[in-house]
Amino acid sequence: MERVPLSENERRKFSLEPGDLLFARQSLVLEGAGKCCIVLECEENTCFESHLIRVRLDSHKANSQFYYYFFKSGTGSGTVQTIVNQVAAAGIRGSDLAKLKVLWPPVKVQDKIAAILSAYDELIETNKRLIALLEKLAEEIYREWFVRLRFPDHERVKLVKGVPQGWHVKRISEVVDFLSGYTFKSETYTPAGNFGIVTIKNVQEGYFIPECTDSIEAPPSNMKAHCVLNVGDVLMSLTGNVGRVCHVYGSNLLLNQRVAKLRSKLKNGTQFIYYTFNNRSMIQLIENLSLGSTAQMNLSHIQLGKQKLVVPNSDLLERFEEIVRPLTDQKLNLCCQSAKLEDLRDRLLPRLISGKLPVENLDIQFPPLSMTDQIE
Numbered sequence: 350m351e352r353v354p355l356s357e358n359e360r361r362k363f364s365l366e367p368g369d370l371l372f373a374r375q376s377l378v379l380e381g382a383g384k385c386c387i388v389l390e391c392e393e394n395t396c397f398e399s400h401l402i403r404v405r406l407d408s409h410k411a412n413s414q415f416y417y418y419f420f421k422s423g424t425g426s427g428t429v430q431t432i433v434n435q436v437a438a439a440g441i442r443g444s445d446l447a448k449l450k451v452l453w454p455p456v457k458v459q460d461k462i463a464a465i466l467s468a469y470d471e472l473i474e475t476n477k478r479l480i481a482l483l484e485k486l487a488e489e490i491y492r493e494w495f496v497r498l499r500f501p502d503h504e505r506v507k508l509v510k511g512v513p514q515g516w517h518v519k520r521i522s523e524v525v526d527f528l529s530g531y532t533f534k535s536e537t538y539t540p541a542g543n544f545g546i547v548t549i550k551n552v553q554e555g556y557f558i559p560e561c562t563d564s565i566e567a568p569p570s571n572m573k574a575h576c577v578l579n580v581g582d583v584l585m586s587l588t589g590n591v592g593r594v595c596h597v598y599g600s601n602l603l604l605n606q607r608v609a610k611l612r613s614k615l616k617n618g619t620q621f622i623y624y625t626f627n628n629r630s631m632i633q634l635i636e637n638l639s640l641g642s643t644a645q646m647n648l649s650h651i652q653l654g655k656q657k658l659v660v661p662n663s664d665l666l667e668r669f670e671e672i673v674r675p676l677t678d679q680k681l682n683l684c685c686q687s688a689k690l691e692d693l694r695d696r697l698l699p700r701l702i703s704g705k706l707p708v709e710n711l712d713i714q715f716p717p718l719s720m721t722d723q724i725e
Contacts (some may be wrong), residue, residue, distance in 0.1 A: 355396060357605045363396040363403075368413040368419070369691060370404040371397060372429075375440040381430035383446075385420035387413060402443045408556040415459035418466050419452060422545040422702045424554045445583040452702065461708040462701045464657040469694035483680045485674045491624040500665055516661040522654030525622050527585075529650075530604035547578060548605045552586040552595050554713035555627060559599035559688055568603055575610055578602040580681055583611040583623050591648040592635030594626045596677065609650055616663060625658070 355363065365371075369388040376382040388395075405457055406413050419425040432445040439631075454462075479489040494500035498513060507514045533546055545561030552558075568577060578584075582597040588607040604610060613622040625631060638653055700706040 357391045363625050365391055365395045366396055367391060372402040372404065372419060372441065372446060374400050374402050375438050377438050379435060379439045382433045383441045385417060387417040391528060396540055398429060398653065399426040400448060410456065412456060412459035412463050414463035414467055415485045418463065418698060422698050424702055458708060461711055461713040463715045465701065466694060466698060469690050473687050473690050476575060476576050476683045480683050481704050483676045487676045488624060489674060494669060495661065501668065512659055514577065517660045518657050519660050520654060521658050524618065524658060524660055526614060527654065528610040528612055529648035530608050531569065531572045531576045533608045537565055539566055542566045542602045544568060546604050547602050549586045549589050549606060549607055552593050552608060554582055557597055576604040578604055585609045585611055585626060587648045587650065589645060591639045591646045592632045596681060598681050599665050599688060617667040620670050620673040621666055677704055
């Protein structure tokens with residue numbers, strides 16, 4: 350975070366504490382104005398700046414996590430939208446926010462609802478940390494073997510012109526197929542269709558976003574089979590944030606144009622291809638080959654296919670696949686699990702907030718007992 354000097358008076362006025370709610374004062378898009386988040390912890394002195402509004406609730410009357418979830422619900426976000434002013438940019442005023450009327454169940458009820466929903470979020474966050482660790486471990490193995498060239502038994506292998514003996518230099522088009530997506534017609538889209546359409550918006554900084562803006566009832570009859578996506582497929586963005594790759598997870602997903610599916614031509618080469626294209630040097634090469642403005646770069650996979658790549662021997666590829674495949678499978682299982690948890694949480698959220706799902710008689714504690722307390 351950026352650092353600023355604060356006087357004692359400014360520190361009292363602009364400091365953040367756990368439980369504070371922060372609302373976006375301004376946004377270039379309507380739905381961003383009034384968006385709410387919660388401060389869960391502050392490891393050091395932290396303040397907020399002028400594009401935010403801080404709300405500090407009376408802890409004797411309100412559970413801040415309950416109200417965080419309230420403003421995430423359709424009821425709460427709809428309430429905030431009533432005070433949004435749309436001029437050059439959308440925005441809200443603190444004075445209007447203070448006058449908003451909100452649901453106010455008994456604090457014990459607020460505590461129980463917050464405990465239920467936060468338990469889902471804690472599981473999702475735990476999964477995210479595990480996913481990051483698994484990805485980091487696989488990336489480190491890749492760099493150790495194929496970048497630093499400290500692969501198993503590397504001491505016994507001679508280098509010939511900087512390339513380990515038995516390895517090959519090939520064009521990228523010789524080791525991977527770039528399979529283009531289908532050109533969907535927007536008039537065939539339907540709300541809440543059976544199949545989601547994956548676009549470049551779903552490939553964000555190397556991570557797959559399974560929620561799709563557009564959907565369709567069924568795959569077009571003339572669509573190629575590779576456009577039906579499966580868990581573990583590798584995608585790469587060809588427009589915008591070019592060269593970012595990700596693993597697919599989720600079901601009933603179809604591939605749109607300007608996103609390529611990468612299919613290895615190497616035996617036991619799937620994991621090698623993914624981590625090769627997820628490597629910073631490859632991303633840099635792709636950006637250098639791309640055309641267009643910074644905001645709208647475009648990549649020709651034909652041009653990329655002409656570039657050279659050092660390919661390990663088949664035995665090393667097989668060993669890498671055997672070690673890294675279980676890490677990838679575990680990562681994808683956690684991704685699928687988190688998606689289901691998010692879906693369950695989002696289904697529970699409006700029912701709990703509205704009171705349609707009563708919690709008064711549930712034996713729930715807030716904050717939830719730690720694992721150590723439960724064991725004791």
